[in-house]
Amino acid sequence: MGTGEQSPADGSGSTPDGVRAGVAIHGTTNCPVVAASTVHDGPITGVNWTHAGDTHTEEFRARDPDAVDRAEGVPEAASVVDLGDERVYRYDRPREGECACRIIEELDCPIADARAEDGVLLLTLHLPNLQRLRDVVSALDGTAERVEVRYLVQGAARGDGVSDRTLVDRGRLTDRQCEVLRTAYRMGYFERPRDANARDVADALDIAPSTFAEHLAAAQRKLLEETLAAN
Template identity: 85%
Template sequence: MATGSESAGSRAGETPDGVRAGVAIHGAGNCPVVAASTAHDGPITGVNWTHAGDTHTEEFRARDPDAVDRADGVPAAASVVDLGDERVYRYDRPRDGECACRVIEELDCPIADARAEDGVLLLTLHLPDLERLRDIVSALDGIADRVEVRYLVHGAATDDAVPDRTLVDRGRLTDRQCEVLRTAYRMGYFERPRDANASAVAEALDIAPSTFAEHLAAAQRKLLEETLGEV
């Protein structure tokens, strides 16, 4: 019979069966961050929150302060700090049982990352098994119009014979960013030596070279966040 310490050591040496899931929550109508994202060009990021008594305090980052002011359904948010290209906001509201993030946390599931874009709440979750993911989707029934699992990655095994697989969430890219990447790839922009330079790709897309560079940098940053986020 194994002792408690032996059992713990055995469990520590086992390869976990957990998953990394990207979940898109549509129709979370009572979420101020989602409301702000409907008027904002690009994602609302850096979403964090805390609870003190009956008060829910939330913080987020936005690149377009005017959009935050224009959005309906956003409580009066205090500007905390200006980071140059982004501004950090914070607001308070009463705690309630209709908050999607709170529903997930009450299932003992920390949220690894939260952001909102175009009225959709996008969450990254690290879960012990698929059953917990099913519990989350079921618990959100009635809180949201629809819950979409955008990607699912099983943890890499420790066996050297099994490759470390990572699934990239292309849903993070805008249609324009996908078009820029696809065109650049097809024209040989990423080849060495290049078959086409930035000016040629920009001309094919009918945009300025500076605009091409901006879209390309944004797309590459998102893809690198997906593949290197845990490194």
Template identity: 45%
Template structure:
């Protein structure tokens, strides 16, 4: 990846990541979520818009227009990050976009390099369950042929992601390899042909996303 920066989109299904995750289970989709800190107060206010009964506790209705209602809740600041956004922002980049749909929180941020993205994802996975990197986009310079390179992990099945992650962690893609196909398939408790099938399908999807013009 280029040092010019990357845009990351992360999905979290753990309800403890943010109160709007639970709210989206009742309303289906919450597109507009805004956060603001109150100076000299140490509190963070969060507003979200829902079109149906959100089912979240501890929120206040502040505005209603047509079939949309804006709700707000406030949270006291703590010494350690308490929500997903705070965990991201401890690494430097602010959260640029935030929404929730069907019990999943989707947030995006800009980072100077892939190492920062990796640190954010590791931090989130240590704190919350159901964390996945859905999309990673590299910024491009004026001399690059393509403006953007996008890899959407959502195209992979859970099993394909597991195969790729296990193979990567065991050093299957290193040169020389730290693990062969037999080692990885045994770690996954599958036979070599099944491992090869999942790996080929996953690699094909990723290459299609990268090379598609």
């Protein structure tokens, strides 16, 4: 295109309404970088990979070389380049076994960024819609203990054609607040009419109704702050 202008991938000329999602995968198996992150001080970053035949080659950046050497379940990694405050490593292994990143790629979903910290695989994905995100989470079922959507940036065009983006950062919620929200949602507390009242949800959580109300109010306040802060 000689004008230098770029058209949307669908050629429609409309503003895309896809999502940017931060996904945390807990307890994933067959991931040496995640294994190394359990003994590494700080995140392991710059994770990327390539496939050639039956060989999977992976590269990553680490600030603590000793941690990489003593990590269990990590193939022998070769130091590629020293960048001063961190070092780039590369290792090869067979393309076998379940791998969270490969599962996502097989859904035709490129991974924008990958890192690992404290045994958790952290991925950034750009997806066309929320249903695609649900597909990713569903595909990972059985390969990890838990999949958490830590933040979500959703783009949607308003009537004037200006993009209206909302950021929801679930990382602001405590584990207990997330559990309360999930249980209340699953039991139909937010339906109209409600399928469960506050006491029903509190009993399911084995807490007092007043405690349920406190957790719910705190979680809702945080989510509203995220949603309405820019308004």
